[in-house]
Amino acid sequence: MTDPQQFEAFMRNHQDMVFATAVRLLGNPADAEDIAQAVFMKAYERFAEIGGSPATRGWLRTVATNLCLNHLARYRRRWRFFSEMRDASDEDASDFAESLPAPEPADRHEALEQALRKLPDAQRVPLALFHFEGMSYDEIAARLGVSVGKVKTDIHRGRLALKRKLELIKS
């Protein structure tokens, strides 16, 4: 039987990391909180196995990533399709972040974090998987069920959008 107090201490140690993983993939703090809750409920069920394991952080990140991708697939439906529609309409998605009303949080980090969250799913998800989760292009393509070329294109567009945002902040 898991001791709730012990589990709460465990959760407080890891909650920022889990939430960060989720919010960077989902771009929405409310959804990220739901996902983080789901991750910790799973962790509670398996606390006897993972509680003291050195692989705990990796396990939590993997579960958070999987739940986020499932969430996107299930509830945000067809983000891939959405992305392809944007491609088809010849709209440059990389302009998306800078087309938003100017923010602007004075803090550079905060501005970048906000810009990342406001990227379209099709750009933000592979970008976050690449830079925060350390996945390769091939792994991302396999995980998302899209071509490697599309992953590279989406990540490139996302990076360009963020770079422009950074340049705006500087200027």
Next chain:
Amino acid sequence: MNPEQDLEKLMECELRSLPTPRAPETLAPRVMGTIAARAALPWYRRTWFEWPLGWRVAAAALTVTFLVALMALAPWRALAGADAVAELVEQIKTSMAPAIEIAGRVLRVALPLWNALAQEYLVYAFAFVAALVAAVATLGGAARYLVLREIRS
């Protein structure tokens, strides 16, 4: 280094330097509240997998007993007599389209066969059906458990 690599390196540096976003203060109370609410549920309102072992065994035994009894005492046993079946078929034939006649003929042939075979293979049939039911119940229970867990989480 080409421009793409420069961009990748720049963004890697920028993104990696971002501080970890803090989880909302509401997260821990939400999780602990859900855990407490789940723990407060009486055992019979949880999934079968979370029942005490004794109750799980009893429920499984009861289910098997019920199914065996159903097989042994079921109404179709009363219909096993050829007269009753023939009468039923006649009624159906008269009240419904001639197409039923074909089905009636099949039944007339199949039912005596079924009765003859059932006498010999009833035990095996029961065992097969019981195994089938147990498998379906297990799968159903597992599916329900997974769905409920998904909903709760």
